[in-house]
Amino acid sequence: MEPVLEFEQKEAKALRDEVIERSGQNLSACYQCRRCASACSVGDETGNLTPDRLIRMITTGDMEHALNNELVWKCVSCYACGTRCPNEIQTGRITETLKKMAKEKNLEPLNTKVAHFHHEFFNSGIRWGRVNEMEFMGFYEIKNFIDDIKNKNYNAIIDEIKTQSALAQKMVKQKRLHFGFTSAKGRKEIKKLLKKNTT
Ligand code: SF4
Ligand code: SF4
Structure with missing residues (x-):
């Protein structure tokens, strides 16, 4: 049947x-x-x-x-x-x-790191009208480190530092890492637009 x-x-x-x-x-x-x-x-x-x-x-x-x-x-x-x-x-x-x-329902995300990445990427865009890579990656990693410290997962912190340092070196060599800090013109309008489209 x-x-x-x-x-x-x-x-x-x-x-x-x-x-x-x-x-x-x-x-x-x-x-x-x-x-x-x-x-x-x-x-x-x-x-x-x-x-x-x-x-x-x-x-x-x-x-x-x-x-x-x-x-x-x-x-x-x-x-x-x-x-x-x-x-x-x-x-x-x-x-x-x-x-x-x-x-909104305060559900624990299935993958916390992905949720942190999404949250910080999006918030950086709302704050400045564009994503500032160093700022957003900084906040993202701080959140991960706090989680790892809470879970006493110290090896994960060391692994993350090694992985991200190696990646940063490659990106610098290829001129793909931007250290500058910029704010978009019309940032207030972008903020309004993003908020409107996500509610
Ligand atoms: S937008 Fe569609 S195709 Fe792209 S990752 Fe999401 S579900 Fe997959
Ligand atoms: S109708 Fe569109 S969304 Fe639905 S299964 Fe087909 S391609 Fe996917």
């Missing part, structure tokens, strides 16, 4: 409607063709969780898994899935919305 998909219609509708409204993406148009699945840039990193499956979780009201999973935290907002989608659904906008909802 075929397994039956069971879900609470009321909860499913509430979750789907909230994500549709906040992300601006019409999830109801998804007919599970899976074209987005083969396009996902982080497909190798998220197990079998592909954009179509994330959408299915939302539409069936599986809030627990939809708000905290590898794809939500590892999505790089490249929009490759959206360019393949016949219904122009941008899963990158959906994952941003789910991250925000997860934070």
Whole structure:
């Protein structure tokens, strides 16, 4: 006998409607063709969780898994899935919305380091209208070190310092590391725009 998909219609509708409204993406148009699945840039990193499956979780009201999973935290907002989608659904906008909802519910992120990276990158953009690499990486690493100290994971601190130093040296050689500090013109407008698009 075929397994039956069971879900609470009321909860499913509430979750789907909230994500549709906040992300601006019409999830109801998804007919599970899976074209987005083969396009996902982080497909190798998220197990079998592909954009179509994330959408299915939302539409069936599986809030627990939809708000905290590898794809939500590892999505790089490249929009490759959206360019393949016949219904122009941008899963990158959906994952941003789910991250925000997860934070509002104070859920412990699946991957704390990725959550710190996202938080500091985004906040740097809001503060200055652009991301200042040294500032944002500094705050990101401070948060990681605090976590490692709390967990008495001192080897992780040493490993991180070694890894980041080696990476920094390579980037300096290739002139890819920017030490300057800049603030964008129209920073207040950028701040307003980012806040508007993330609420
Ligand atoms: S490509 Fe679009 S319609 Fe097809 S499964 Fe992905 S999101 Fe749904
Ligand atoms: S926007 Fe996110 S979900 Fe879509 S292809 Fe890129 S990484 Fe994958």
